[in-house]
Each structure stands twice: as structure tokens, then as C-alpha cells.
Amino acid sequence: MRDEYTAITRFADLDTQRHVTSRTYESFALEGRYRMLAKLGIPFEQIKNEQISLVTINGYCKFHRQQFPGAELKVETTLTPSPEGRGEQHWDQKILDTSGELVAHLQQSTRAEKSGVPFSVEVVTKDSSEPAGQILYENLKPWSGRNQRVISQYQIPYADRDFAGKYNAAALWKIFEEGRWMFVEKIGLTYERIVELDTTSFYMGSIYNFFAEVPAGRTLEVVTWIERIDKIRYYFRQDVLHNGKLLLTMRDEQLIVSLSKARPQRASAEFMKYIGKYVEFD
Structure with a gap:
């Protein structure tokens, strides 16, 4: 349909x-x-x-x-x-x-x-038997324990709920967006440092699994690391928990970009000094 x-x-x-x-x-x-x-x-x-x-x-x-x-x-x-x-x-x-x-x-x-x-x-409907085509989401693997991770706290606003009193997907994506910002801040990648390194990244897409409802207005634990680096891309992983229970998980793709040239580039050695210990798989 x-x-x-x-x-x-x-x-x-x-x-x-x-x-x-x-x-x-x-x-x-x-x-x-x-x-x-x-x-x-x-x-x-x-x-x-x-x-x-x-x-x-x-x-x-x-x-x-x-x-x-x-x-x-x-x-x-x-x-x-x-x-x-x-x-x-x-x-x-x-x-x-x-x-x-x-x-x-x-x-x-x-x-x-x-x-x-x-x-x-x-x-x-007349086309209800139509095949769904290629399924592009998948079940993400749990963290392997091979690397360090950044743990942040995020209080989700009551006001982000919808007409049914729930957090829709866009509101939950915001948690992951905040998690990425908290990650770069905690590892020292300030705006000034990003300019100095001539390196930023663009969010290109995600795969995500939602396991349980996020309780309204509570403080959540956001655990962030980098799954791997693949030439001009790297892949964030984030888990969102409340009282130790895993609620959400996401893997998102980031394109590494030169600020001055406005085009993709590989991760520099200086950039790797900041993120290297948070990379799960070489």
C-alpha cells in the first residue's frame, strides 16, 4: 500500500x-x-x-x-x-x-x-502480499568490551512527548544526537580544536534498535564509542540505558570532512590521538 x-x-x-x-x-x-x-x-x-x-x-x-x-x-x-x-x-x-x-x-x-x-x-489491500524488498535494518551486536567508552547523563524532557504521551523516533534520535555532542566534548574536541585539526564529520545515516519505552523525564545513561574507522568514514555506537536496563542502541555513519576544503578526507594522525582509544575494531 x-x-x-x-x-x-x-x-x-x-x-x-x-x-x-x-x-x-x-x-x-x-x-x-x-x-x-x-x-x-x-x-x-x-x-x-x-x-x-x-x-x-x-x-x-x-x-x-x-x-x-x-x-x-x-x-x-x-x-x-x-x-x-x-x-x-x-x-x-x-x-x-x-x-x-x-x-x-x-x-x-x-x-x-x-x-x-x-x-x-x-x-x-491488493498489494498487501507485495514483498517488502531489501530490509536495511538489522539487530546490532552488543559491545565487545575491547575499547574505552564515554558515559554521559542526559535528562530527556517531558515536553518532547507526543499526543499519546510517548517519545516518537525523532525525539529518541535527539538522545543520540546529544550523545555525540557530549562525546566530542568529553574527549576534548572543542570547536577551536576542530578548526585547528581542519576536521569535522557529517552524519550520513543510522541503523537502530529500540527495546523498551523510555520513561518520561528521567535521567538516562548514554554510552558512546566508535565501532570502527573505514577510510573516510567512522561509525559511532551508542547505548541508552535507564537503571541499568538497555532501552535503545544505534550505529551511525559519519563522513570525515576537511573544513577548509569542504570535501571528504581520511582521519589524520592528530584526529586519531583523540578518538583512537575509543575505537572498538581496528
Whole structure:
């Protein structure tokens, strides 16, 4: 089953690197998923009144083309039953610019809940038997214990919850974004040092697994390390815990970029002095 609609980016969507932030694309995708529920006979009014929510289990995102304010984007959503079964949904969503070029590609597996109770969303359409295509998310491996990690504390705001009192995927991505900032601060990569090293990195995409609901307003433990370095890329890993229980985990891809040349480069020896002991696999 398919849906498409048009979304427009705003100045408010820009991040510190003056590009549209990744969370904007996930918010566009979330709108597409709720539009699909409406097509399945669950209108917005019912979704709101009965607190019907789509709880993310696993996900993938990849960003292909930077965007700026005022960009008109087409959000294409395809829904199929999850290959995992168990009544879950598999979402494949592409965001394209006006020339048809791919801007972002997102996938999620979700389960529907009504006021916190599992709720059946039956995908019965003429194309419901259509194969889901390549599944781009996976179950991430636990930390091997081979390297050092940075442990930070993050109090998630009560106000980041949605209409159903839950943290949607975009709100949970924010935890990982904060974790990356706390990591670079704690290892000494200040803005001045980044300029001196002529090295920064761009967030290119992620795979993530969500295991349990994040409790509202609590202080979370964010554990951050680098899984590996592959030429001009490195891969962050982060675990989010509360009272020792693993709630979320993510692996994200970072493109290493020269500030002065504005193009990709390998990690320099000086850069490695800061991150080397946090790298899990050589």
C-alpha cells in the first residue's frame, strides 16, 4: 500500500551545520505513516482520541542530498506486513526533491498500540502480499568490551512527548544526537580544536534498535564509542540505558570532512590521538 504527499522545509529545521536536520526527515516520514493509517480506515480523529501510536522497533535511515529552507520535497510511503510477522508493520519511505533525486531513505518496523496496548493494524489491500524488498535494518551486536567508552547523563524532557504521551523516533534520535555532542566534548574536541585539526564529520545515516519505552523525564545513561574507522568514514555506537536496563542502541555513519576544503578526507594522525582509544575494531 502506498501514499505520497508534499512537505516543505523551514528555517527552523536547520541544524548547527546549516543543513536541514535529520529529525526533520523522520518527522516528515512519521506524517506519512499516520496518513497511511487514515487510508486503512483509521482517521486522524480516531488516532488522536484513542491514542493510537506506531511504536518503533527497528529502523534505518540514510541521507543523500543536503537540503535548505524552502525545499519542496515529496514523501513516498510504502507499507507491507513486517517479514518478522507478529502483526508488525514494515515501512519503506523515500523523500525526493523536485527533480526526483533521492534526498533521504528511511525504513522502520513498528507495532501499533492503542493507549499502550497492542492494537491490530491489518494491511489488507491488493498489494498487501507485495514483498517488502531489501530490509536495511538489522539487530546490532552488543559491545565487545575491547575499547574505552564515554558515559554521559542526559535528562530527556517531558515536553518532547507526543499526543499519546510517548517519545516518537525523532525525539529518541535527539538522545543520540546529544550523545555525540557530549562525546566530542568529553574527549576534548572543542570547536577551536576542530578548526585547528581542519576536521569535522557529517552524519550520513543510522541503523537502530529500540527495546523498551523510555520513561518520561528521567535521567538516562548514554554510552558512546566508535565501532570502527573505514577510510573516510567512522561509525559511532551508542547505548541508552535507564537503571541499568538497555532501552535503545544505534550505529551511525559519519563522513570525515576537511573544513577548509569542504570535501571528504581520511582521519589524520592528530584526529586519531583523540578518538583512537575509543575505537572498538581496528
